[in-house]
Amino acid sequence: FGWAGRDPRPGVRRDGRWLLGTGTAAASFHSGAGPSTALVTAEADGSFTVRIAAADIGTGARTALTLVAADALEVAPERVRVRIGDSDFGPAMIAGGSMGTRSWAWAITAAAAELRERLALGADIPAEGITVRSDTTEALGRLAQKERHSFGAQFAEVAVDPATGEVRVRRMLGIFAAGRIVNPLTARNQLVGGMVWGISMALHEEAVRDRASGALYAPDLAGYHVATNADVGDVQADWVDDPDPDDPVGIKGVGEIGVVGAAAAVANAVRHATGVRHRNLPIRPDRVLAA
Template sequence: SFPAGALPSTAAVTAEADGTFTVRIAAADIGTGARTALTLVAADALRVEPDRVRVRIGDSDFGPAGIAGGSMGTRSWAWAVTAAVEELRERLVPGAPVPPEGITARSDTTAAVAGLAQKERHSFGAQFAEVAVDVTTGEVRVRRMLGIFSAGRIVNPLTARGQLVGGMVWGISMALHEEAVRDGASGGLYGPDLAGYHVATHADVPVVEADWLEGTPDPDDPVGIKGVGEIGIVGAAAAIANAVWHATGVRHRHLPIRPDRVLRAGGPRV
């Protein structure tokens, strides 16, 4: 599991005279599809098609907003956007024209986040892996992986699946490749760049599938989002380590599971 947190955020939504809507929030899209997700969240709350919504992000003039990290970004920003939309809907008069300067509503979720009931909130996942272990070299190769997750409301299935699969691939790196080794003489790290630091590449990634279950709505959460940024990583290395144990009969308690460690550990099947 991975905690589903939320950070205070502010947002503004403007109804434009041409019938479109502009969302302004100091969110950051670091490749997670935040623009797309917030467009869909705003369109859903406004009950309009997504092509009528423009999302502007990444500007500190828009006011404070939560960071893109800890699987909290989309949940925090969507909460603020939804609150601003609700305020805007109350101010709009059906059938009345919108003035040239538009009508803007703003939100600040600081008090709402602080007032959340004090209880645990998590995304959950179960991962399954099949591996092959070379009895001569000790090399471990992942053949296939499957992850099933429960992460609340999934805003964009395409980008959510991409994040979950990406997290699982990162888990392959954690299990088999990534290792920080310090040079005792200089204090620096061996492999300080991607030329020397081993991560999973295309040749290491087999069939990786991810899907999810519909979560039970949280009555304290107005948006129902929990986040998918980290939950794909959680459990991946453990699933691979369990598969290695099943193949060799030996438990590995340290990562990465390097070929030399597999050979030294031995076991009835290696």
């Protein structure tokens, strides 16, 4: 990112009419898990079926759980079929709180481990298959004695127009320690999405109410401005190894750690560019000019 060579003095870097600044922030997000059950079946044809009441809300959960199951069963992913989204499979954690994949993977890993032990005895697989069910409720109680977090270091470079108060985010970088990364492609997409979400928090999003009625202005996405990938020229995310010997699956979750430090990094970059510290979000053009 070039942080080591930056001039720490505020308001000295320019690109034409734009004031330039860089900022950084630390990030931390709790790593929780919810009790879940899973069913893993060894089929007579040599394949495996995983059943769990998980939900894929576009984050690639089905792919990640296929990889987790294949790893736990020590077979190729092509031999694993994952069925999700059916409450008949038993209770499972919701998709949220950066806990979905971790919770589901734990249950799948536990069931797969027991199934492997049974298959190692050499018993024939009947037509209906051999099924093992897991429930992580008790194991979660033991793990709760130790608190866990994901961590990150986030950087941002902004350009500020002193005549209009406009703030543009030119580039962002996030480096994270978030346990075992199951699927690098979807993990990176979630981290980048979280960082763009942080731009929204820093520069755009706020709840504004009509003082007469109490109703929200812009109550839907037709009028409520949010950042998109086009609002940052270059955004990169990567991670470092973060093993946890006490955790049976080593997954911590990446759904929200990307957003945690992003707004603070942008705010620090605006301060570096202008010399003015903003303590209220979003950093709107009118607030930049007033400061």
